Amino acid sequence: MWIDKDDVIVLPDMMWGNYNMTFCIRNSGKIVHYKAYDDQLTRFNVDSFEEVVREQAKINDKIITVLNFPHNPSGYSLSVEEANRVAAILIDVAKGGTNVVAACDDAYFGLFFEEETSKESIFTKLAGADKRLLAVKLDGATKEDYVWGFRTGFVTYGILGDNDLVLEALEKKTAGCIRGNISNCSHLSQTILLKSMADENYDTYKQEKFELLKRRALKMKSVLKDPKFNDSFDVYPFNSGYFMCIRLKDVDAEQLRIHLLEKYGTGLISIGKKNIRVAFSCLEESDVETLFDIIVNGISDLRKG
Ligand SMILES: Cc1ncc(COP(=O)(O)O)c(C=O)c1O
Incomplete structure:
Protein backbone atom coordinates (compact mmCIF):
# COMPACT_ATOMS: atom_id res chain seq x y z
CA MET A 1 0.00 0.00 0.00
CA TRP A 2 2.54 2.58 1.03
CA ILE A 3 5.87 1.34 -0.29
CA ASP A 4 7.28 2.06 -3.73
CA LYS A 5 10.59 0.86 -5.12
CA ASP A 6 13.57 2.44 -3.29
CA ASP A 7 11.43 4.03 -0.58
CA VAL A 8 13.23 4.29 2.74
CA ILE A 9 11.82 2.54 5.80
CA VAL A 10 13.37 3.56 9.09
CA LEU A 11 13.40 0.61 11.51
CA PRO A 12 15.29 -0.44 14.64
CA ASP A 13 18.21 -2.84 14.26
CA MET A 14 16.20 -5.37 16.30
CA MET A 15 12.90 -6.02 14.56
CA TRP A 16 10.35 -8.60 13.43
CA GLY A 17 12.23 -10.31 10.57
CA ASN A 18 9.21 -10.40 8.29
CA TYR A 19 9.45 -6.62 7.72
CA ASN A 20 12.41 -7.41 5.52
CA MET A 21 10.40 -9.85 3.41
CA THR A 22 7.38 -7.57 3.13
CA PHE A 23 9.09 -4.25 2.55
CA CYS A 24 12.33 -5.15 0.77
CA ILE A 25 12.07 -8.54 -0.90
CA ARG A 26 8.49 -8.16 -2.13
CA ASN A 27 8.27 -4.37 -2.54
CA SER A 28 11.88 -3.29 -3.21
CA GLY A 29 12.03 -0.75 -0.40
CA LYS A 30 15.23 -0.04 1.55
CA ILE A 31 15.46 -0.45 5.31
CA VAL A 32 17.68 2.04 7.16
CA HIS A 33 18.33 1.02 10.75
CA TYR A 34 18.66 3.02 13.93
CA LYS A 35 20.09 1.51 17.11
CA ALA A 36 17.22 0.13 19.16
CA TYR A 37 19.18 0.42 22.43
CA ASP A 38 22.13 2.32 23.81
CA ASP A 39 25.20 0.23 24.68
CA GLN A 40 24.30 0.12 28.38
CA LEU A 41 20.80 -1.18 27.51
CA THR A 42 19.16 1.43 29.71
CA ARG A 43 16.30 2.47 27.43
CA PHE A 44 14.95 2.49 23.90
CA ASN A 45 17.23 4.68 21.82
CA VAL A 46 15.01 7.60 20.83
CA ASP A 47 18.17 9.67 20.15
CA SER A 48 19.26 7.25 17.45
CA PHE A 49 15.69 7.16 16.05
CA GLU A 50 15.70 10.96 15.82
CA GLU A 51 19.11 11.10 14.22
CA VAL A 52 18.25 8.59 11.48
CA VAL A 53 14.76 10.00 10.81
CA ARG A 54 16.11 13.55 10.43
CA GLU A 55 19.05 12.40 8.30
CA GLN A 56 16.75 10.45 5.95
CA ALA A 57 14.19 13.28 5.81
CA LYS A 58 16.93 15.57 4.52
CA ILE A 59 17.72 13.35 1.54
CA ASN A 60 14.28 11.86 0.71
CA ASP A 61 10.93 13.47 0.03
CA LYS A 62 9.16 10.53 1.67
CA ILE A 63 10.07 8.36 4.63
CA ILE A 64 8.28 5.44 6.21
CA THR A 65 8.69 4.16 9.73
CA VAL A 66 7.12 1.34 11.69
CA LEU A 67 6.56 1.90 15.39
CA ASN A 68 6.16 -1.50 16.99
CA PHE A 69 5.34 -1.25 20.71
CA PRO A 70 5.12 -3.65 22.51
CA HIS A 71 8.22 -4.46 20.55
CA ASN A 72 9.08 -7.77 18.96
CA PRO A 73 11.68 -9.04 19.92
CA SER A 74 12.61 -7.01 23.02
CA GLY A 75 9.21 -6.63 24.75
CA TYR A 76 9.73 -2.91 25.26
CA SER A 77 7.02 -0.24 25.17
CA LEU A 78 7.73 3.47 25.30
CA SER A 79 7.03 5.60 28.37
CA VAL A 80 4.57 8.48 27.93
CA GLU A 81 7.50 10.89 27.68
CA GLU A 82 9.31 8.78 25.06
CA ALA A 83 6.12 8.32 23.02
CA ASN A 84 5.53 12.09 23.05
CA ARG A 85 9.05 12.64 21.83
CA VAL A 86 8.80 10.10 19.00
CA ALA A 87 5.52 11.67 17.86
CA ALA A 88 6.96 15.19 18.04
CA ILE A 89 9.94 14.18 15.87
CA LEU A 90 7.72 12.72 13.14
CA ILE A 91 5.30 15.65 13.20
CA ASP A 92 8.19 18.10 13.00
CA VAL A 93 9.72 16.28 10.03
CA ALA A 94 6.33 16.29 8.24
CA LYS A 95 5.87 19.99 8.95
CA GLY A 96 9.35 20.53 7.51
CA GLY A 97 8.12 19.23 4.13
CA THR A 98 8.87 15.47 4.11
CA ASN A 99 5.98 13.09 3.48
CA VAL A 100 5.84 10.65 6.38
CA VAL A 101 4.09 7.30 6.66
CA ALA A 102 4.10 6.22 10.30
CA ALA A 103 2.74 2.71 10.73
CA CYS A 104 1.99 1.66 14.29
CA ASP A 105 2.34 -2.10 14.36
CA ASP A 106 0.19 -2.74 17.42
CA ALA A 107 0.28 -6.53 17.05
CA TYR A 108 0.74 -6.89 20.85
CA PHE A 109 -1.45 -3.96 21.83
CA GLY A 110 -2.75 -3.86 25.40
CA LEU A 111 -0.09 -6.11 26.92
CA PHE A 112 1.49 -3.34 29.00
CA PHE A 113 2.67 -4.57 32.39
CA GLU A 114 4.09 -1.49 34.09
CA GLU A 115 2.72 1.76 35.43
CA GLU A 116 4.87 4.29 33.56
CA THR A 117 4.36 2.73 30.12
CA SER A 118 2.25 4.64 27.63
CA LYS A 119 -1.03 2.69 27.43
CA GLU A 120 -2.29 4.17 24.19
CA SER A 121 -1.05 3.64 20.69
CA ILE A 122 1.25 6.32 19.36
CA PHE A 123 -1.27 6.44 16.49
CA THR A 124 -3.46 8.73 18.62
CA LYS A 125 -0.70 11.34 18.70
CA LEU A 126 0.04 11.13 14.98
CA ALA A 127 -3.41 10.83 13.38
CA GLY A 128 -4.46 14.15 11.86
CA ALA A 129 -1.34 15.97 13.05
CA ASP A 130 -0.19 17.23 9.63
CA LYS A 131 -1.18 17.06 5.98
CA ARG A 132 2.09 15.31 5.11
CA LEU A 133 1.67 12.66 7.79
CA LEU A 134 -0.22 9.45 7.16
CA ALA A 135 -0.70 7.49 10.37
CA VAL A 136 -1.56 3.82 10.06
CA LYS A 137 -2.65 1.58 12.92
CA LEU A 138 -2.19 -2.14 12.46
CA ASP A 139 -3.84 -4.59 14.81
CA GLY A 140 -3.68 -8.35 14.62
CA ALA A 141 -5.94 -10.87 16.24
CA THR A 142 -3.03 -13.34 16.38
CA LYS A 143 -1.51 -11.93 19.59
CA GLU A 144 -4.17 -9.50 20.82
CA ASP A 145 -6.86 -12.19 20.85
CA TYR A 146 -4.60 -15.23 21.19
CA VAL A 147 -5.78 -16.87 17.96
CA TRP A 148 -2.63 -18.02 16.20
CA GLY A 149 -3.36 -19.00 12.63
CA PHE A 150 -6.57 -16.98 12.24
CA ARG A 151 -4.83 -14.54 9.85
CA THR A 152 -7.17 -11.70 10.67
CA GLY A 153 -6.03 -8.12 11.14
CA PHE A 154 -7.28 -4.54 11.17
CA VAL A 155 -5.97 -1.47 9.37
CA THR A 156 -6.93 2.03 10.52
CA TYR A 157 -5.85 5.25 8.77
CA GLY A 158 -5.44 8.67 10.34
CA ILE A 159 -5.17 11.70 8.06
CA LEU A 160 -5.59 15.44 8.53
CA GLY A 161 -9.18 16.51 7.90
CA ASP A 162 -12.21 14.52 6.87
CA ASN A 163 -11.56 14.35 3.19
CA ASP A 164 -14.02 11.72 1.90
CA LEU A 165 -12.17 11.39 -1.38
CA VAL A 166 -8.88 10.56 0.35
CA LEU A 167 -10.52 8.18 2.79
CA GLU A 168 -12.35 6.40 0.01
CA ALA A 169 -9.15 6.11 -2.02
CA LEU A 170 -7.35 4.62 0.98
CA GLU A 171 -10.16 2.16 1.58
CA LYS A 172 -10.33 1.06 -2.06
CA LYS A 173 -6.58 0.78 -2.42
CA THR A 174 -6.40 -1.29 0.76
CA ALA A 175 -9.15 -3.60 -0.47
CA GLY A 176 -7.36 -3.90 -3.82
CA CYS A 177 -4.07 -4.61 -2.11
CA ILE A 178 -5.57 -7.41 -0.02
CA ARG A 179 -7.32 -8.83 -3.09
CA GLY A 180 -4.10 -8.69 -5.11
CA ASN A 181 -1.94 -10.24 -2.40
CA ILE A 182 -3.85 -12.89 -0.51
CA SER A 183 -7.17 -12.79 -2.41
CA ASN A 184 -9.10 -12.62 0.82
CA CYS A 185 -8.80 -13.09 4.54
CA SER A 186 -10.44 -16.17 6.05
CA HIS A 187 -14.15 -15.54 6.48
CA LEU A 188 -14.39 -18.29 9.07
CA SER A 189 -11.74 -16.58 11.23
CA GLN A 190 -13.46 -13.22 10.88
CA THR A 191 -16.82 -14.72 11.89
CA ILE A 192 -15.44 -16.57 14.92
CA LEU A 193 -13.56 -13.45 16.02
CA LEU A 194 -16.59 -11.23 15.60
CA LYS A 195 -18.71 -13.61 17.65
CA SER A 196 -16.09 -13.83 20.38
CA MET A 197 -15.87 -10.01 20.53
CA ALA A 198 -19.63 -9.80 20.93
CA ASP A 199 -19.61 -12.37 23.74
CA GLU A 200 -20.33 -11.00 27.20
CA ASN A 201 -17.25 -12.79 28.57
C1 LIG B 1 5.65 -7.21 15.29
C2 LIG B 1 4.70 -8.11 14.59
N1 LIG B 1 3.86 -7.60 13.68
C3 LIG B 1 2.99 -8.37 13.02
C4 LIG B 1 2.92 -9.71 13.25
C5 LIG B 1 1.93 -10.47 12.41
O1 LIG B 1 1.17 -11.38 13.02
P1 LIG B 1 0.43 -12.54 12.20
O2 LIG B 1 0.74 -12.41 10.77
O3 LIG B 1 0.96 -13.78 12.80
O4 LIG B 1 -1.00 -12.28 12.51
C6 LIG B 1 3.78 -10.32 14.17
C7 LIG B 1 3.78 -11.77 14.41
O5 LIG B 1 4.68 -12.37 14.89
C8 LIG B 1 4.68 -9.49 14.86
O6 LIG B 1 5.54 -9.98 15.77
Missing part, protein backbone atom coordinates in the same frame (compact mmCIF):
# COMPACT_ATOMS: atom_id res chain seq x y z
CA TYR A 202 -14.84 -11.43 25.95
CA ASP A 203 -13.25 -8.84 28.26
CA THR A 204 -13.02 -11.28 31.18
CA TYR A 205 -11.27 -13.95 29.11
CA LYS A 206 -8.87 -11.38 27.67
CA GLN A 207 -8.10 -10.04 31.12
CA GLU A 208 -7.30 -13.58 32.34
CA LYS A 209 -4.72 -14.02 29.57
CA PHE A 210 -3.32 -10.57 30.25
CA GLU A 211 -2.86 -11.42 33.94
CA LEU A 212 -1.17 -14.70 33.04
CA LEU A 213 1.36 -13.01 30.77
CA LYS A 214 1.91 -10.21 33.28
CA ARG A 215 2.65 -12.69 36.08
CA ARG A 216 5.19 -14.43 33.87
CA ALA A 217 6.86 -11.16 32.85
CA LEU A 218 7.12 -9.97 36.46
CA LYS A 219 8.45 -13.35 37.54
CA MET A 220 11.18 -13.01 34.90
CA LYS A 221 12.07 -9.58 36.20
CA SER A 222 12.39 -10.83 39.76
CA VAL A 223 14.40 -13.94 38.78
CA LEU A 224 16.75 -11.88 36.63
CA LYS A 225 17.63 -9.57 39.53
CA ASP A 226 19.82 -12.40 40.85
CA PRO A 227 23.47 -11.42 40.30
CA LYS A 228 24.30 -15.05 39.35
CA PHE A 229 23.37 -14.17 35.75
CA ASN A 230 25.55 -11.05 35.47
CA ASP A 231 28.59 -12.89 34.27
CA SER A 232 26.71 -14.62 31.42
CA PHE A 233 24.38 -12.03 29.86
CA ASP A 234 22.80 -8.57 30.06
CA VAL A 235 19.04 -8.10 30.02
CA TYR A 236 17.34 -5.73 27.58
CA PRO A 237 14.69 -3.53 29.21
CA PHE A 238 11.21 -5.07 28.86
CA ASN A 239 7.79 -4.14 30.19
CA SER A 240 5.20 -5.54 27.75
CA GLY A 241 4.18 -8.00 25.07
CA TYR A 242 5.16 -11.65 24.63
CA PHE A 243 8.97 -11.58 24.67
CA MET A 244 12.18 -10.38 26.23
CA CYS A 245 15.81 -10.50 25.06
CA ILE A 246 19.19 -11.09 26.61
CA ARG A 247 22.59 -10.04 25.24
CA LEU A 248 25.26 -12.68 25.63
CA LYS A 249 28.63 -11.60 27.01
CA ASP A 250 30.97 -13.80 25.04
CA VAL A 251 29.36 -16.79 23.30
CA ASP A 252 27.74 -16.89 19.88
CA ALA A 253 23.93 -16.74 20.02
CA GLU A 254 23.25 -19.25 17.25
CA GLN A 255 25.81 -21.70 18.65
CA LEU A 256 24.18 -21.41 22.05
CA ARG A 257 20.69 -21.85 20.57
CA ILE A 258 21.70 -25.11 18.89
CA HIS A 259 23.55 -26.34 21.98
CA LEU A 260 20.56 -25.64 24.24
CA LEU A 261 18.26 -27.46 21.86
CA GLU A 262 20.52 -30.48 21.47
CA LYS A 263 21.72 -30.90 25.06
CA TYR A 264 18.83 -29.51 27.12
CA GLY A 265 15.83 -29.80 24.77
CA THR A 266 15.29 -26.05 25.21
CA GLY A 267 14.16 -24.00 22.21
CA LEU A 268 14.94 -20.29 21.98
CA ILE A 269 15.45 -17.82 19.14
CA SER A 270 18.85 -16.34 18.31
CA ILE A 271 19.03 -12.86 16.82
CA GLY A 272 22.32 -11.81 15.29
CA LYS A 273 25.53 -12.84 17.02
CA LYS A 274 24.73 -11.79 20.58
CA ASN A 275 21.02 -11.81 21.28
CA ILE A 276 18.63 -14.50 22.43
CA ARG A 277 14.87 -13.98 22.51
CA VAL A 278 12.82 -15.67 25.22
CA ALA A 279 9.05 -15.96 24.73
CA PHE A 280 7.20 -15.89 28.03
CA SER A 281 4.05 -16.55 26.02
CA CYS A 282 5.08 -20.21 26.10
CA LEU A 283 6.87 -20.45 29.44
CA GLU A 284 5.19 -21.40 32.71
CA GLU A 285 5.92 -19.15 35.67
CA SER A 286 7.34 -22.13 37.57
CA ASP A 287 9.87 -22.79 34.77
CA VAL A 288 11.32 -19.29 34.55
CA GLU A 289 14.29 -19.77 36.88
CA THR A 290 15.01 -23.24 35.47
CA LEU A 291 15.15 -21.76 31.96
CA PHE A 292 17.71 -19.10 32.85
CA ASP A 293 19.78 -21.65 34.82
CA ILE A 294 19.81 -23.86 31.72
CA ILE A 295 20.99 -20.89 29.62
CA VAL A 296 23.83 -20.25 32.10
CA ASN A 297 24.78 -23.95 32.02
CA GLY A 298 24.77 -23.88 28.22
CA ILE A 299 27.00 -20.83 28.19
CA SER A 300 29.42 -22.41 30.60
CA ASP A 301 29.53 -25.63 28.44
CA LEU A 302 30.45 -23.52 25.40
CA ARG A 303 33.06 -21.57 27.32
CA LYS A 304 34.75 -24.81 28.33
CA GLY A 305 34.77 -25.75 24.63
Whole structure:
Protein backbone atom coordinates (compact mmCIF):
# COMPACT_ATOMS: atom_id res chain seq x y z
CA MET A 1 0.00 0.00 0.00
CA TRP A 2 2.54 2.58 1.03
CA ILE A 3 5.87 1.34 -0.29
CA ASP A 4 7.28 2.06 -3.73
CA LYS A 5 10.59 0.86 -5.12
CA ASP A 6 13.57 2.44 -3.29
CA ASP A 7 11.43 4.03 -0.58
CA VAL A 8 13.23 4.29 2.74
CA ILE A 9 11.82 2.54 5.80
CA VAL A 10 13.37 3.56 9.09
CA LEU A 11 13.40 0.61 11.51
CA PRO A 12 15.29 -0.44 14.64
CA ASP A 13 18.21 -2.84 14.26
CA MET A 14 16.20 -5.37 16.30
CA MET A 15 12.90 -6.02 14.56
CA TRP A 16 10.35 -8.60 13.43
CA GLY A 17 12.23 -10.31 10.57
CA ASN A 18 9.21 -10.40 8.29
CA TYR A 19 9.45 -6.62 7.72
CA ASN A 20 12.41 -7.41 5.52
CA MET A 21 10.40 -9.85 3.41
CA THR A 22 7.38 -7.57 3.13
CA PHE A 23 9.09 -4.25 2.55
CA CYS A 24 12.33 -5.15 0.77
CA ILE A 25 12.07 -8.54 -0.90
CA ARG A 26 8.49 -8.16 -2.13
CA ASN A 27 8.27 -4.37 -2.54
CA SER A 28 11.88 -3.29 -3.21
CA GLY A 29 12.03 -0.75 -0.40
CA LYS A 30 15.23 -0.04 1.55
CA ILE A 31 15.46 -0.45 5.31
CA VAL A 32 17.68 2.04 7.16
CA HIS A 33 18.33 1.02 10.75
CA TYR A 34 18.66 3.02 13.93
CA LYS A 35 20.09 1.51 17.11
CA ALA A 36 17.22 0.13 19.16
CA TYR A 37 19.18 0.42 22.43
CA ASP A 38 22.13 2.32 23.81
CA ASP A 39 25.20 0.23 24.68
CA GLN A 40 24.30 0.12 28.38
CA LEU A 41 20.80 -1.18 27.51
CA THR A 42 19.16 1.43 29.71
CA ARG A 43 16.30 2.47 27.43
CA PHE A 44 14.95 2.49 23.90
CA ASN A 45 17.23 4.68 21.82
CA VAL A 46 15.01 7.60 20.83
CA ASP A 47 18.17 9.67 20.15
CA SER A 48 19.26 7.25 17.45
CA PHE A 49 15.69 7.16 16.05
CA GLU A 50 15.70 10.96 15.82
CA GLU A 51 19.11 11.10 14.22
CA VAL A 52 18.25 8.59 11.48
CA VAL A 53 14.76 10.00 10.81
CA ARG A 54 16.11 13.55 10.43
CA GLU A 55 19.05 12.40 8.30
CA GLN A 56 16.75 10.45 5.95
CA ALA A 57 14.19 13.28 5.81
CA LYS A 58 16.93 15.57 4.52
CA ILE A 59 17.72 13.35 1.54
CA ASN A 60 14.28 11.86 0.71
CA ASP A 61 10.93 13.47 0.03
CA LYS A 62 9.16 10.53 1.67
CA ILE A 63 10.07 8.36 4.63
CA ILE A 64 8.28 5.44 6.21
CA THR A 65 8.69 4.16 9.73
CA VAL A 66 7.12 1.34 11.69
CA LEU A 67 6.56 1.90 15.39
CA ASN A 68 6.16 -1.50 16.99
CA PHE A 69 5.34 -1.25 20.71
CA PRO A 70 5.12 -3.65 22.51
CA HIS A 71 8.22 -4.46 20.55
CA ASN A 72 9.08 -7.77 18.96
CA PRO A 73 11.68 -9.04 19.92
CA SER A 74 12.61 -7.01 23.02
CA GLY A 75 9.21 -6.63 24.75
CA TYR A 76 9.73 -2.91 25.26
CA SER A 77 7.02 -0.24 25.17
CA LEU A 78 7.73 3.47 25.30
CA SER A 79 7.03 5.60 28.37
CA VAL A 80 4.57 8.48 27.93
CA GLU A 81 7.50 10.89 27.68
CA GLU A 82 9.31 8.78 25.06
CA ALA A 83 6.12 8.32 23.02
CA ASN A 84 5.53 12.09 23.05
CA ARG A 85 9.05 12.64 21.83
CA VAL A 86 8.80 10.10 19.00
CA ALA A 87 5.52 11.67 17.86
CA ALA A 88 6.96 15.19 18.04
CA ILE A 89 9.94 14.18 15.87
CA LEU A 90 7.72 12.72 13.14
CA ILE A 91 5.30 15.65 13.20
CA ASP A 92 8.19 18.10 13.00
CA VAL A 93 9.72 16.28 10.03
CA ALA A 94 6.33 16.29 8.24
CA LYS A 95 5.87 19.99 8.95
CA GLY A 96 9.35 20.53 7.51
CA GLY A 97 8.12 19.23 4.13
CA THR A 98 8.87 15.47 4.11
CA ASN A 99 5.98 13.09 3.48
CA VAL A 100 5.84 10.65 6.38
CA VAL A 101 4.09 7.30 6.66
CA ALA A 102 4.10 6.22 10.30
CA ALA A 103 2.74 2.71 10.73
CA CYS A 104 1.99 1.66 14.29
CA ASP A 105 2.34 -2.10 14.36
CA ASP A 106 0.19 -2.74 17.42
CA ALA A 107 0.28 -6.53 17.05
CA TYR A 108 0.74 -6.89 20.85
CA PHE A 109 -1.45 -3.96 21.83
CA GLY A 110 -2.75 -3.86 25.40
CA LEU A 111 -0.09 -6.11 26.92
CA PHE A 112 1.49 -3.34 29.00
CA PHE A 113 2.67 -4.57 32.39
CA GLU A 114 4.09 -1.49 34.09
CA GLU A 115 2.72 1.76 35.43
CA GLU A 116 4.87 4.29 33.56
CA THR A 117 4.36 2.73 30.12
CA SER A 118 2.25 4.64 27.63
CA LYS A 119 -1.03 2.69 27.43
CA GLU A 120 -2.29 4.17 24.19
CA SER A 121 -1.05 3.64 20.69
CA ILE A 122 1.25 6.32 19.36
CA PHE A 123 -1.27 6.44 16.49
CA THR A 124 -3.46 8.73 18.62
CA LYS A 125 -0.70 11.34 18.70
CA LEU A 126 0.04 11.13 14.98
CA ALA A 127 -3.41 10.83 13.38
CA GLY A 128 -4.46 14.15 11.86
CA ALA A 129 -1.34 15.97 13.05
CA ASP A 130 -0.19 17.23 9.63
CA LYS A 131 -1.18 17.06 5.98
CA ARG A 132 2.09 15.31 5.11
CA LEU A 133 1.67 12.66 7.79
CA LEU A 134 -0.22 9.45 7.16
CA ALA A 135 -0.70 7.49 10.37
CA VAL A 136 -1.56 3.82 10.06
CA LYS A 137 -2.65 1.58 12.92
CA LEU A 138 -2.19 -2.14 12.46
CA ASP A 139 -3.84 -4.59 14.81
CA GLY A 140 -3.68 -8.35 14.62
CA ALA A 141 -5.94 -10.87 16.24
CA THR A 142 -3.03 -13.34 16.38
CA LYS A 143 -1.51 -11.93 19.59
CA GLU A 144 -4.17 -9.50 20.82
CA ASP A 145 -6.86 -12.19 20.85
CA TYR A 146 -4.60 -15.23 21.19
CA VAL A 147 -5.78 -16.87 17.96
CA TRP A 148 -2.63 -18.02 16.20
CA GLY A 149 -3.36 -19.00 12.63
CA PHE A 150 -6.57 -16.98 12.24
CA ARG A 151 -4.83 -14.54 9.85
CA THR A 152 -7.17 -11.70 10.67
CA GLY A 153 -6.03 -8.12 11.14
CA PHE A 154 -7.28 -4.54 11.17
CA VAL A 155 -5.97 -1.47 9.37
CA THR A 156 -6.93 2.03 10.52
CA TYR A 157 -5.85 5.25 8.77
CA GLY A 158 -5.44 8.67 10.34
CA ILE A 159 -5.17 11.70 8.06
CA LEU A 160 -5.59 15.44 8.53
CA GLY A 161 -9.18 16.51 7.90
CA ASP A 162 -12.21 14.52 6.87
CA ASN A 163 -11.56 14.35 3.19
CA ASP A 164 -14.02 11.72 1.90
CA LEU A 165 -12.17 11.39 -1.38
CA VAL A 166 -8.88 10.56 0.35
CA LEU A 167 -10.52 8.18 2.79
CA GLU A 168 -12.35 6.40 0.01
CA ALA A 169 -9.15 6.11 -2.02
CA LEU A 170 -7.35 4.62 0.98
CA GLU A 171 -10.16 2.16 1.58
CA LYS A 172 -10.33 1.06 -2.06
CA LYS A 173 -6.58 0.78 -2.42
CA THR A 174 -6.40 -1.29 0.76
CA ALA A 175 -9.15 -3.60 -0.47
CA GLY A 176 -7.36 -3.90 -3.82
CA CYS A 177 -4.07 -4.61 -2.11
CA ILE A 178 -5.57 -7.41 -0.02
CA ARG A 179 -7.32 -8.83 -3.09
CA GLY A 180 -4.10 -8.69 -5.11
CA ASN A 181 -1.94 -10.24 -2.40
CA ILE A 182 -3.85 -12.89 -0.51
CA SER A 183 -7.17 -12.79 -2.41
CA ASN A 184 -9.10 -12.62 0.82
CA CYS A 185 -8.80 -13.09 4.54
CA SER A 186 -10.44 -16.17 6.05
CA HIS A 187 -14.15 -15.54 6.48
CA LEU A 188 -14.39 -18.29 9.07
CA SER A 189 -11.74 -16.58 11.23
CA GLN A 190 -13.46 -13.22 10.88
CA THR A 191 -16.82 -14.72 11.89
CA ILE A 192 -15.44 -16.57 14.92
CA LEU A 193 -13.56 -13.45 16.02
CA LEU A 194 -16.59 -11.23 15.60
CA LYS A 195 -18.71 -13.61 17.65
CA SER A 196 -16.09 -13.83 20.38
CA MET A 197 -15.87 -10.01 20.53
CA ALA A 198 -19.63 -9.80 20.93
CA ASP A 199 -19.61 -12.37 23.74
CA GLU A 200 -20.33 -11.00 27.20
CA ASN A 201 -17.25 -12.79 28.57
CA TYR A 202 -14.84 -11.43 25.95
CA ASP A 203 -13.25 -8.84 28.26
CA THR A 204 -13.02 -11.28 31.18
CA TYR A 205 -11.27 -13.95 29.11
CA LYS A 206 -8.87 -11.38 27.67
CA GLN A 207 -8.10 -10.04 31.12
CA GLU A 208 -7.30 -13.58 32.34
CA LYS A 209 -4.72 -14.02 29.57
CA PHE A 210 -3.32 -10.57 30.25
CA GLU A 211 -2.86 -11.42 33.94
CA LEU A 212 -1.17 -14.70 33.04
CA LEU A 213 1.36 -13.01 30.77
CA LYS A 214 1.91 -10.21 33.28
CA ARG A 215 2.65 -12.69 36.08
CA ARG A 216 5.19 -14.43 33.87
CA ALA A 217 6.86 -11.16 32.85
CA LEU A 218 7.12 -9.97 36.46
CA LYS A 219 8.45 -13.35 37.54
CA MET A 220 11.18 -13.01 34.90
CA LYS A 221 12.07 -9.58 36.20
CA SER A 222 12.39 -10.83 39.76
CA VAL A 223 14.40 -13.94 38.78
CA LEU A 224 16.75 -11.88 36.63
CA LYS A 225 17.63 -9.57 39.53
CA ASP A 226 19.82 -12.40 40.85
CA PRO A 227 23.47 -11.42 40.30
CA LYS A 228 24.30 -15.05 39.35
CA PHE A 229 23.37 -14.17 35.75
CA ASN A 230 25.55 -11.05 35.47
CA ASP A 231 28.59 -12.89 34.27
CA SER A 232 26.71 -14.62 31.42
CA PHE A 233 24.38 -12.03 29.86
CA ASP A 234 22.80 -8.57 30.06
CA VAL A 235 19.04 -8.10 30.02
CA TYR A 236 17.34 -5.73 27.58
CA PRO A 237 14.69 -3.53 29.21
CA PHE A 238 11.21 -5.07 28.86
CA ASN A 239 7.79 -4.14 30.19
CA SER A 240 5.20 -5.54 27.75
CA GLY A 241 4.18 -8.00 25.07
CA TYR A 242 5.16 -11.65 24.63
CA PHE A 243 8.97 -11.58 24.67
CA MET A 244 12.18 -10.38 26.23
CA CYS A 245 15.81 -10.50 25.06
CA ILE A 246 19.19 -11.09 26.61
CA ARG A 247 22.59 -10.04 25.24
CA LEU A 248 25.26 -12.68 25.63
CA LYS A 249 28.63 -11.60 27.01
CA ASP A 250 30.97 -13.80 25.04
CA VAL A 251 29.36 -16.79 23.30
CA ASP A 252 27.74 -16.89 19.88
CA ALA A 253 23.93 -16.74 20.02
CA GLU A 254 23.25 -19.25 17.25
CA GLN A 255 25.81 -21.70 18.65
CA LEU A 256 24.18 -21.41 22.05
CA ARG A 257 20.69 -21.85 20.57
CA ILE A 258 21.70 -25.11 18.89
CA HIS A 259 23.55 -26.34 21.98
CA LEU A 260 20.56 -25.64 24.24
CA LEU A 261 18.26 -27.46 21.86
CA GLU A 262 20.52 -30.48 21.47
CA LYS A 263 21.72 -30.90 25.06
CA TYR A 264 18.83 -29.51 27.12
CA GLY A 265 15.83 -29.80 24.77
CA THR A 266 15.29 -26.05 25.21
CA GLY A 267 14.16 -24.00 22.21
CA LEU A 268 14.94 -20.29 21.98
CA ILE A 269 15.45 -17.82 19.14
CA SER A 270 18.85 -16.34 18.31
CA ILE A 271 19.03 -12.86 16.82
CA GLY A 272 22.32 -11.81 15.29
CA LYS A 273 25.53 -12.84 17.02
CA LYS A 274 24.73 -11.79 20.58
CA ASN A 275 21.02 -11.81 21.28
CA ILE A 276 18.63 -14.50 22.43
CA ARG A 277 14.87 -13.98 22.51
CA VAL A 278 12.82 -15.67 25.22
CA ALA A 279 9.05 -15.96 24.73
CA PHE A 280 7.20 -15.89 28.03
CA SER A 281 4.05 -16.55 26.02
CA CYS A 282 5.08 -20.21 26.10
CA LEU A 283 6.87 -20.45 29.44
CA GLU A 284 5.19 -21.40 32.71
CA GLU A 285 5.92 -19.15 35.67
CA SER A 286 7.34 -22.13 37.57
CA ASP A 287 9.87 -22.79 34.77
CA VAL A 288 11.32 -19.29 34.55
CA GLU A 289 14.29 -19.77 36.88
CA THR A 290 15.01 -23.24 35.47
CA LEU A 291 15.15 -21.76 31.96
CA PHE A 292 17.71 -19.10 32.85
CA ASP A 293 19.78 -21.65 34.82
CA ILE A 294 19.81 -23.86 31.72
CA ILE A 295 20.99 -20.89 29.62
CA VAL A 296 23.83 -20.25 32.10
CA ASN A 297 24.78 -23.95 32.02
CA GLY A 298 24.77 -23.88 28.22
CA ILE A 299 27.00 -20.83 28.19
CA SER A 300 29.42 -22.41 30.60
CA ASP A 301 29.53 -25.63 28.44
CA LEU A 302 30.45 -23.52 25.40
CA ARG A 303 33.06 -21.57 27.32
CA LYS A 304 34.75 -24.81 28.33
CA GLY A 305 34.77 -25.75 24.63
C1 LIG B 1 5.65 -7.21 15.29
C2 LIG B 1 4.70 -8.11 14.59
N1 LIG B 1 3.86 -7.60 13.68
C3 LIG B 1 2.99 -8.37 13.02
C4 LIG B 1 2.92 -9.71 13.25
C5 LIG B 1 1.93 -10.47 12.41
O1 LIG B 1 1.17 -11.38 13.02
P1 LIG B 1 0.43 -12.54 12.20
O2 LIG B 1 0.74 -12.41 10.77
O3 LIG B 1 0.96 -13.78 12.80
O4 LIG B 1 -1.00 -12.28 12.51
C6 LIG B 1 3.78 -10.32 14.17
C7 LIG B 1 3.78 -11.77 14.41
O5 LIG B 1 4.68 -12.37 14.89
C8 LIG B 1 4.68 -9.49 14.86
O6 LIG B 1 5.54 -9.98 15.77
